[in-house]
Amino acid sequence: MIHIFNTASKIIISILFALLFTHCQYPIPMNNESIFAQYAKPDRKDHHSFANPSEAITKHLDLDIKLDFEKKILTGIAKYNILNNNATEMIFDTRSMTIDKVILDDNDETIFSLGANNELLGQPLKVTIKKTTTKVSIYYKTSPDAPALQWLDPQQTADKKHPFLFSQGQAILTRSWIPCQDSPGIRITYDAKVEVPKDLLPVMSAENPFEKNDHGVYTFKMKQAIPPYLIAIAVGDLSFGSIGEQCGIYAEPSVLESAVYEFADTEKMLHAAEKLYGPYLWDRYDIIVLPPSFPFGGMENPRLTFATPTIIAGDRSLTSLVAHELAHSWSGNLVTNATWNDFWLNEGFTVYFERRIMEALYGADYANMLAMLGFQDLEADVEHIGHSHADTHLKLDLKGRDADDGMTDIAYEKGAYFLMSLEAQIGREKFDLFIKDYFSKHRFQTLTTDEFIVYLKEHLIEKYHLETDIEAWIYGPGIPEDCPVVVSDKFSKINNIITNKIKKGQLKIDDASVWTTHEWLHFIRHLPQDLNPETMAELEKIYGFSKSGNAEILAAWFELSIINGHYVKIKSEIKSFLTQVGRRKFLTPLYTALKEEGDMAFAKEIYTDARENYHAVSVQTMDKLLEI
Numbered sequence: 001m002i003h004i005f006n007t008a009s010k011i012i013i014s015i016l017f018a019l020l021f022t023h024c025q026y027p028i029p030m031n032n033e034s035i036f037a038q039y040a041k042p043d044r045k046d047h048h049s050f051a052n053p054s055e056a057i058t059k060h061l062d063l064d065i066k067l068d069f070e071k072k073i074l075t076g077i078a079k080y081n082i083l084n085n086n087a088t089e090m091i092f093d094t095r096s097m098t099i100d101k102v103i104l105d106d107n108d109e110t111i112f113s114l115g116a117n118n119e120l121l122g123q124p125l126k127v128t129i130k131k132t133t134t135k136v137s138i139y140y141k142t143s144p145d146a147p148a149l150q151w152l153d154p155q156q157t158a159d160k161k162h163p164f165l166f167s168q169g170q171a172i173l174t175r176s177w178i179p180c181q182d183s184p185g186i187r188i189t190y191d192a193k194v195e196v197p198k199d200l201l202p203v204m205s206a207e208n209p210f211e212k213n214d215h216g217v218y219t220f221k222m223k224q225a226i227p228p229y230l231i232a233i234a235v236g237d238l239s240f241g242s243i244g245e246q247c248g249i250y251a252e253p254s255v256l257e258s259a260v261y262e263f264a265d266t267e268k269m270l271h272a273a274e275k276l277y278g279p280y281l282w283d284r285y286d287i288i289v290l291p292p293s294f295p296f297g298g299m300e301n302p303r304l305t306f307a308t309p310t311i312i313a314g315d316r317s318l319t320s321l322v323a324h325e326l327a328h329s330w331s332g333n334l335v336t337n338a339t340w341n342d343f344w345l346n347e348g349f350t351v352y353f354e355r356r357i358m359e360a361l362y363g364a365d366y367a368n369m370l371a372m373l374g375f376q377d378l379e380a381d382v383e384h385i386g387h388s389h390a391d392t393h394l395k396l397d398l399k400g401r402d403a404d405d406g407m408t409d410i411a412y413e414k415g416a417y418f419l420m421s422l423e424a425q426i427g428r429e430k431f432d433l434f435i436k437d438y439f440s441k442h443r444f445q446t447l448t449t450d451e452f453i454v455y456l457k458e459h460l461i462e463k464y465h466l467e468t469d470i471e472a473w474i475y476g477p478g479i480p481e482d483c484p485v486v487v488s489d490k491f492s493k494i495n496n497i498i499t500n501k502i503k504k505g506q507l508k509i510d511d512a513s514v515w516t517t518h519e520w521l522h523f524i525r526h527l528p529q530d531l532n533p534e535t536m537a538e539l540e541k542i543y544g545f546s547k548s549g550n551a552e553i554l555a556a557w558f559e560l561s562i563i564n565g566h567y568v569k570i571k572s573e574i575k576s577f578l579t580q581v582g583r584r585k586f587l588t589p590l591y592t593a594l595k596e597e598g599d600m601a602f603a604k605e606i607y608t609d610a611r612e613n614y615h616a617v618s619v620q621t622m623d624k625l626l627e628i
C-alpha cells in the first residue's frame with residue numbers, strides 16, 4: 001500500500017520510522033573497549049582475513065583511484081580513519097598488488113612489509129603505527145590479474161565499442177583492488193574519487209551519477225557502514241533509465257530498453273519488501289546490467305545490484321533474482337554474517353525473503369513453484385556433496401579452505417527451508433514479527449551463527465515452546481526430517497503429463513503455450529534422463545529448446561542433452577552458450593556433465609576458447625573441475 005501514498009505522507013512515514021529507530025537502540029552501542037573485545041572472541045575469528053581488528057580497526061575509507069584501461073591497472077590511495085587500541089602494528093589484506101608507501105596521519109611515512117603470499121588469502125600488509133595513530137594512507141597499484149577486477153575489451157561488451165570494467169568483491173576479493181581489512185565482520189563507510197577515460201561512466205555501491213560529465217572525474221559517497229566485500233565499481237559506456245521514483249537501470253545503450261522493460265516491477269518489489277520487514281535504509285535502489293561474463297546471477301552491492309544479462313528473458317520470468325538481491329538490502333547488507341562460516345545467515349534469510357516478495361507480487365502459486373525448484377536444487381546439491389558430509393551443515397568450517405566453498409545451495413535452500421519450518425510451526429504473523437524485529441535490532445551489525453541461535457531461542461523457540469531440532473538443521477547433515485513439503489498444482493500437472501504422455505511417446509502438449517519458465521524448467525528437469533535420441537530430436541523440433549532466449553531453459557536442456565547423448569547434434573549451440581555466458585551457475589553443471597559423460601575433449605575445446613571471457617571467480621572453479 002505504501003506505493004500509492006503521496007510524497008508528503010511518505011516524508012511523514014520516513015520521520016516516524018526514523019524516530020522509531022533512534023528509540024530502539026539494540027544492541028546497546030558499544031564503547032571502543034567492547035568493540036575490540038568482541039573481535040577477540042574465538043567464534044568471531046575470521047580465518048579468511050589477516051587483519052587484527054582487536055588491535056586496530058578501519059572505520060572510514062577515503063579512496064582516490066585512477067583507472068588505466070590500457071595497462072588494466074588501477075592506481076590509488078586508500079586513506080583510512082581507524083580505531084586504535086594502543087596498537088603498534090595494523091594488518092591489512094592485500095592480493096597481487098604493489099604497495100608504494102604508507103603515510104600515518106597525513107604526513108608521517110612509516111615502515112611496512114608484505115608477508116608471504118598465501119594462495120587462498122593473498123598477502124598481509126603489516127604497517128607499523130603509533131599508539132596515537134588515527135589515519136593510515138596506503139599508496140598502491142593493482143596488478144592486471146587482480147581477481148576482483150574484470151577488464152573487458154570492447155569485443156566482450158554488448159555494444160562492442162568501449163572497454164568495460166567491473167569488480168566482484170565477495171567473498172574475499174576486494175583485497176585485490178583495495179588494501180583493506182577484508183572481513184565481513186568489519187564495517188566501514190566510504191567516500192571515493194574515481195578518474196576514468198572521458199567516454200566512460202563509473203558507478204559504485206554508493207550515491208551515483210546519472211550521466212557522464214566532461215572531465216572524467218567522479219565522486220561517490222556511501223554513508224552507511226558496509227563490509228568491504230560490498231564495495232564495488234563498474235565502468236563502461238553506461239546509460240541510465242528510470243523505472244520509478246527510487247529505482248533505475250544502468251546498462252550499455254543497446255541493452256537499456258529491454259532491461260527497463262524486464263525490471264519494471266522493481267519498485268513494486270521494494271514496496272512489498274518494506275511492507276514485510278521494515279524500511280529500506282539505503283535510499284535509492286538501482287540495478288546495473290553487466291556484460292555476460294559476470295560470474296554470478298546478481299551481486300547485492302548496496303544501492304546498486306550488479307546483474308547478469310542472462311535474466312533478461314523478454315517476459316520478466318526470471319526477475320526473482322532482483323527480488324533476491326533486493327532482499328539482501330536487509331539480510332546480508334543490513335545484518336551480515338560475521339564470518340564466511342555463517343554465510344547461510346545471509347543467503348538462507350534472503351531466499352526466504354525473496355520468495356515472500358514474489359508471493360506478494362505474483363501470488364502463492366508462483367512462490368511455491370520457486371520453492372519447489374529450490375528444493376530440487378537442494379536435493380541435487382546434497383546428493384553431489386554427500387548426505388552425511390559436513391559441508392551440508394548450515395554452519396560451516398571453512399578454515400584453511402576457499403571461502404567460496406560455502407557458496408552451495410545448502411546455505412541458500414537449506415537455510416530458507418529451515419526458516420520455512422519455523423514459520424510452519426508458529427504461523428506467518430508471529431514469524432513475520434520475529435524477522436522484522438531481528439532485522440531492526442541487528443541493523444548495521446554482524447552476527448555469528450551461535451549469536452543468532454541465542455537470539456532465536458530467546459525470541460522464538462522458548463517464547464513459543466517450539467520443538468524444532470536446531471542441532472539437526474544447523475549442525476547436522478543433509479535435509480532434516482521435519483523439512484516442510486511444498487506442493488504446486490501446476491507442477492503436479494506436469495508430472496502427470498510426463499508419466500501419461502511423454503513416456504508413452506505423445507510429445508505434443510495441449511496448453512504448453514501458456515506455461516511459465518518455471519513450468520518449463522520443472523518439465524525439462526523431470527524428463528526421463530534416458531530419453532532416446534529420436535524423442536530428444538522430436539522434442540527439440542516441437543519446442544525449440546536449444547534456440548530459447550531464456551538462459552535457464554537453455555542450461556537445463558543442454559544438461560539433459562549431454563547426459564543422454566543428444567548433445568552431439570547441438571554442439572554448436574552449447575559451445576556458443578558457454579562461450580558467451582560466464583555465470584558459474586550454468587558453467588558448473590554443463591562442464592561437469594561433459595566430464596562425467598567422458599567428453600573431456602569437447603569440454604576442453606570450449607573452455608580453451610571461453611576461458612578468457614570468464615571472470616576469475618568462474619575460472620578458478622572451472623580450472624579445478626577440468627583439472628587445468
Ligand SMILES: [Zn+2]
Pocket residue numbers: 324328346347350
Ligand atoms: Zn544472495
